[in-house]
Amino acid sequence: VARQLQNEGKESERIRINMERKEYNKIIIELSEVKKEKQIKERTEKFVRRFTPLEKKQLRESAKSLRLFVNYENINTRRIQLNKWHARLEFSQDSVDTFKKMNRIERETEMLNQAENILGNEANRFLEKYYPHYNIENLTKEQKIEVVETTVTQNKGLSSHEIEKVIIDLEKKQIEKDLYILLNNRPQFVQSIQKEIQRAEKQFENLRLKNGVNFADGSTIKNASEKELSQMQLLLKQKENLNKSLSLLGLLYDHQLQAMYPNWDGRNYLSIEQKEFFVMAEEYYGKNITPEDFSNPPRKYSKDEQIEIISSFYQISNGQIDSYKRNQTIELLNKKYPDFQTDNQSYKHMFYYECMRYSDEIGQERVNQLHSAFDVQSVGKVEDPELESSTTFDPKSNHNSSFLSYDGSDFFSILESAIREADRKWKEDELEQKNKNKRKRQKGMER
Incomplete structure (x- = not known):
């Protein structure tokens, strides 16, 4: 029924x-x-995560609000996305919608920071439980989290050698990420890295002298405390990572220069600073710099255009206008000069150099506004006077190139000098190689 x-x-x-x-x-x-x-x-499963009940609850709530699986990699990826979003909103008009978006960015950033702290605290408990004999104090928070993630993923305890490999792989990934970020915002990136290397060298040398450590005499190492030895090791590691960054950047510049000047062997004899400036010039002018440009340098913006752009940026940077007017000014600049990359620091530095080359035309008042609005340090200017006389622990270090000592007003003269210097080194090297081959042939004949 x-x-x-x-x-x-x-x-x-x-x-x-x-x-x-x-x-x-x-x-x-x-x-x-x-x-x-x-x-x-x-x-x-051999390994159990060491989250407290409260931490589990907080991670679940964060995962639901952020709409992502909470791990260290996803946290960093989302943080980069939020930073980009925030940078775009800074140039937007003030409105209720913009205010809501800014609040959302702030809330999500707080959740990401909380989640990262939870992962760091859990990593400490996990490592103390499963790696009681490993000295985790020398590991950073990122390294601890990575060791935990690898242990759980592989479901086995890691040997000391395997932990070191995890740390090395993490450093490689971090360097690649840092380079990706910095290459999109890299005015005088090489110079800033070299200054950091000098600072690390100076701090290392101060600690060495303070404790009377002479690495040629192993018995003097005991003069330093464990804490200070650990600091010295960290400084050595920092310098090593910075040098890796320079090497990677140098390889990138080599690839770019090979595409730009495939028939010029002298490009291989440029210093990394010189390579950077050739790449910056190509990005700014949209063409490879040739010998003809040294006698007749290209000019991207006319006198009136330079004055207008300088004036606009001066008003924006000195708070002479409110946020609404500021956004309007930026929008007008973007419409009138669509190729001017307002968020690209390398591009703005090249504009600065071009304006300095025509400083007599634009006048001293605009030059002063240019200095104020673009805040470009003279290349090679030492901000820390102690760095000039610091004694480094690497006598082979060759970071202080005379190529850097100029104020930007003779940019093309510097590039021309760089080409002459590179060609001279190339010819000397080629001649030396020919002489070596000649001596080898003579020895062969004598035998």
Whole structure:
């Protein structure tokens, strides 16, 4: 009767009860299967994460709000996205919508920071539990989290050698990420890296002299405390990472210069600073710099255009206008000069150099505004006077190139000098190689 009623489109209490029972039984069976799978997984897993109940709850809430699986890599990726979003909103008109978006960025950033701290605290507990004999104090928070993630993923304890490999791989990934970020915002990136290397060298040398450590005499190492030795090791590692960054950047410049000047062998004899400036010039002018440009340097912006752009940036940077007017000024600049990359520091530095070359035309007032608005340090200017006389622990270091000592007003003269210097080195090297080959042939004949 119940089925007949259902076929006729009528409701039946009996059918409804039967359907509910079937659904209930289905759920019970599914829960039972899930419980069995969980028990099997717990028996096979050797390592248990060390989150507290409160931390688990907070991570679940963060994952739901952020709409992502919370791990260290995803946290960093989302943080980069938020920073880019924030940078774009800074140039937007003030509105209720902009205010809401800024608030959302702030809330999500707080959640990301909280999640990262939870992962760091859990990593400490995890390593203390499963690696009691490994000195985790020398590891950074990022390295600890990575060791934990690798241990859980591989479901096995890592040897000291394997932990070191995890740390090295993490450093490589971090360098690549840092380079990706910096290459999109890299005015005198080489110079800034070299200054950081000098600072690390200076701090290392101060600690060495303070404790009377002479690495040629191993017995003097005991003069320094464990804490200070650890600091010295960190400084050595920092310098090593910075040098890796320079090497990677040098390789990138080599690839770019090879595409720009495939028939010029002298490009291989440019210093990394010189390579950077050739690349910056190509990005700004949209063409390779040739010898013809040295006698007749290209000019991207006319006198009136330079004055207008300088004046606009001066108003923006000195707070002479409110946020609404500021956004309007930027929008007008973008419309009138669509190729001017307002968020690209390398591009703005090249504009600065071009304006300095025509400083007599634009006048001293605009030059002063240019200095104020673009805040470009003279290349090679030492901000820390102590760095000039610091004694480094690497006598082979060759970071202070005379190529850097100029104020930007003779940019093309510097590039021309760089070409002459590179060609001279190339010819000397080629001549030396020919002489070596000649001596080898003579020795062969004598035998």
